[in-house]
Amino acid sequence: MLGTGSEPRGVVEEWLSEFKTLPETHISTYAGSLHLKKCLVPALxxxxxxxxxxxxxPVCHQLFELYRSSEDRLRRFTLQFLPELVWVYLRITASRDRQSNGCIEALLLGIYNLEIVDKDGNSKLLSFTIPSLSKPSMYHEPSSLGSMGLTEGALSHHDLIRVVYSGLHPQRETFTAQNRFEVLCFLMLCYNSAVVYMPLSSYQAVCRMSSRLCVCGFPRQQQKLWREPCNRVVLExxxxxxxxxAVYHAIYNGEWEMGKEALEDILYRAQLELYSQPLLLGNAMMSSLPDSAPDETLGRKVLQVEVTPTVSRISRSAITAASIRRHRWKREGKRTKQPLPPPFFSQLTHLICCWMQYL
Structure with a gap:
């Protein structure tokens, strides 16, 4: 194992050479020991x-070889550098210095072309199944839906409604202005699907990437501590x-300050561009944040949702026209003109987005 005092160049060169001579039978052991090389990731x-x-x-080539392996831990090792690779690629592309961008472009395209097909070489179709409303969840009780023709028998026919959110992507041999963000969006989707396995350094990288991509070339860049020259980067x-x-996960998993700054910068850019999707999601995230950094001992228990208690069924014979009128008058007598607070809608939107994403 490399010592902590090794020079960065020597660390990288040793890493490049040791994998080339690694027998096939030792790949699993090697994958399990990569996290012990504390100075390797900063050097890369x-x-x-x-x-x-x-x-x-050679580093880009090596990262691609790791990603091609059948070992998930090696694939995740490469994936942790994706935010930094995307930032460098877009920064260089904006500067129009394409000559120094070739190996990073090849690595990103290689990962994309590997991910769009399954192990048999067939195009992947990423989808999720909408759950039936006839089954209770933390968001609803079937009895609260009423009897407006939506019986459990009718709803049960919709148990297997599949919604496709990504799939049948064509292979790409090069980046163009037309396909650039199609590829990058899919790569970030792959990153987010494995974000729970990423180390803290990768969360820092994704926050750094998000902030810089959103403010480069805008007045807000002058408020930042970093002064790297960078042209404005087009974003979709x-x-x-x-x-x-990715930033939302980083906020609740150790990068409170960097994550909040990245969130504010994304909202800043979304407001300038008048992009409705990131504005809706970003404002919902901002409204749901606590006033201070969450207690790290809570871990992923920070987001708590109250489960609606089961409502006992009421027989139809107990509901009469008179009881309906009394109930209506009672509600109208107590009605106030105070609207629901705006955070309610943003938090509800955020919960729905998170629910749909992780189904």
Whole structure:
């Protein structure tokens, strides 16, 4: 195992050489020991950030080889660098210096082309199933729906409604202005599907990427501590929604300050561009945040939802026209003109988005 005092270049060079000589039978053991190399990940970040580094091309090739392996831990090791790779790629693309972007572009396209097909080479179709309203959940009770023709028998026929959210993507050999964000959105979708496995350094990278992509070339950049020269980067709303998904996870898993700053910067850019999707999701996230950093001991229990208690069924014979009139008059007598607070709608929207995403 490499010592903590090793030079960054030596760390990367040793990592490049050791995998080439690794027998097939030792890949699983090697994958389990990668997290022990404490100085390897920071050294790889330095190489990726330096587009003039002579180690960049072999590092990108090595990361692709790890991603091609059948070992999930090696694939996740490569995936943790995706936010930094996307940031460097878009920054260089905006500067129109395409010559120093070739190996990163090839790596991103390689990961994309691997992910759009299954192990048999067939196109993937990513989908989720809408649950039946006839079954109770934390969001509703079937009895609260009433008897407006929506009987359990009728609803049960819709148990297997499948909604496709990504699929049948064509293979890409190069980036163009037309397909760039189609590829990058899908790559961020892959990253978000494995975000729970990412280390803290990757959460920092995705927050850093989100902030810089959203403010580069705008007046808000002057308020930042970093002063890297960067042209304005064109962004699409679907890509910003994927950024918000990753940032939200980072906020609740150790990166409160960086995550909040990234969220504010994404909202800043979405307001300038008048993008409705990131505005809706970003405002819902902002409204649902607590006043201070959540207690890390709570972990993923920070988001709590109260379950509606089961309502006992009322027989139809007990409901009469007179009882309906009394109930209506009672409600009208107690009605006030105070509207529901805006955070209610934003929190409800956010809960629905999270529910649909993780089904």
């Amino acid at each position: 970040y330095r190489v990726i950030q330096d587009s003039s580094s002579e180690l960049l091309e 709303p679907e890509f910003m929604v994927q950024m918000l998904t």
